[in-house]
Amino acid sequence: MMEPGLYHILFISAALFFIGVYGFLTRRNLITMLMSIELILNSVNLNFIAFNKYLWPHKMDGLFFTLFIIAIAAAEAAVAIAIIINLYRSHQSIDVENAEDLKY
């Protein structure tokens, strides 16, 4: 076991990103796809924090990017869930295969 450093955190971040991509490609339920997007956003946050900690510790830019990404992710999740609930009301299903008509 090595002393953890920047590369270890980049490994975790990349692994989490591709776990999220796998979920996004295989899942067909809108809520689980939203969960995969949350995993992807979290991996990006982890990357920003790791670069800020190890490469630019005299600045705080990565930290602020992370804060703003968290705020935007919260807004995005709220809007997505409003859309999902509206879709469930009109189609009685939140499977993406059943939501193929643009207008009805």
Added chain:
Amino acid sequence: MITGSTILFYLLAGLTLTCGLLSVTTRQIFRAAIYLLFSLIGIAGIYFWLQYEFIAAVQIVVYVGGIVVLIIFSIFLTQQAGEKLPKQQLGRKIFAVLAVFCGFALTMLQVYQHTFFETAETPVPTTVFNIGKKMMAVDNGGYALPFEVISMLLLAAMIGCIVIALRSKPETK
């Protein structure tokens, strides 16, 4: 030399990755939400380990306390209890695993071939005092403008959610 800090880091990393993987592969949607919760807690733990306490607190408050609860609510509203998600087609699964594995290998190859240069300058302590001062600053390097833009975005998202989720009145009596 294995210190307690190293062991803690590997434990947190294992928790995050295992729960993340289970969250995208389990066929019970409620369990997927709970695994996502523990994965997010693991990431907050990594922020604590990196000594970014403010970000860790924000992560717990917003993700664990806000987004996961919202997701669990929407699961209750849209799913039948105890119903499993349908099985995936094998072909789609194989292609997804292939694409993800190739992407991951390519990314890690690039990361390990690249050498990062660390600076010799003295680090700024990431206390709440410093963060607040920087966020409210309007001179060069301050974040007052993005802060205002984000607050407008949050207001717009709130109104948008209410309008989208509003039940439309029946048109004919």
